[in-house]
Amino acid sequence: MASKQELEKYLNIIKESNFNEKCPIKDALEVIGGKWKLNILGQLLRKEVCRFNQLKRDISGITNTMLSNSLRELENDELIIRNQYNEMPVRVEYTLTDRGRNLLPLLYELTIWWDDYKNNKENSK
Amino acid sequence: MASKQELEKYLNIIKESNFNEKCPIKDALEVIGGKWKLNILGQLLRKEVCRFNQLKRDISGITNTMLSNSLRELENDELIIRNQYNEMPVRVEYTLTDRGRNLLPLLYELTIWWDDYKNNKENSK
DNA sequence: CTGCATCCAAGGCGATACTG
């Protein structure tokens, strides 16, 4: 839990942020939004490197279309890197960028935040 | 920036999380997702307490319908509290719960993560 | 003042078939 002083600092920063128009938080959420992107990032966090069909097998329910679209968007946002090897047949490997890996602490804190709440709810029953 | 050891710890937790089915991260993102919820939370972070029409005025472009829906969902998720005073006319005030306020450090870090990236991009030009 | 009911549009998402 953050100290009161830290919270104060955060608050000032947030206050300066404009939630109405383009704000960094919304931009950031947009990048990891969508139905499948967290799944993809999760797989790449675990395996370091992964191929197209590997991802498709591991992410239950995803279609070619969505996997393809999501990967392209993640690449454009520089969360992942696409490496193509022109062998026969073609081999393509996806890995996380530093930016992608830096999401890790954030995802961790989101988990904590969520679990804290659920635990409190359980206890108060 | 987190230490290597911390990252290791985070990674293990994330690895255990199942991204395919219901995972805490997705649940958490769902709660602050939607087009207007961050705007609302931002206003409440700034003003501590806010009435319906005040929010409507401050959040440019939001309609009654969306404000109403978003507020109800945020209340169900226990991020905000709805206080109704049966005066004439009715007065309703919204405030953040502790859970809502605890989002602050998270939002802060999202901002940092996003800005880091943008700055690096600028510098490399 | 604080909403809800209704209807409507746009876009995210998905199924299927096809290609280099």
Add this chain to the structure above:
DNA sequence: CAGTATCGCCTTGGATGCAG
């Protein structure tokens, strides 16, 4: 193997009018 093309649904969000 690693995708693209096409088409259609369904959810999310928005406009408007009404109500307690």
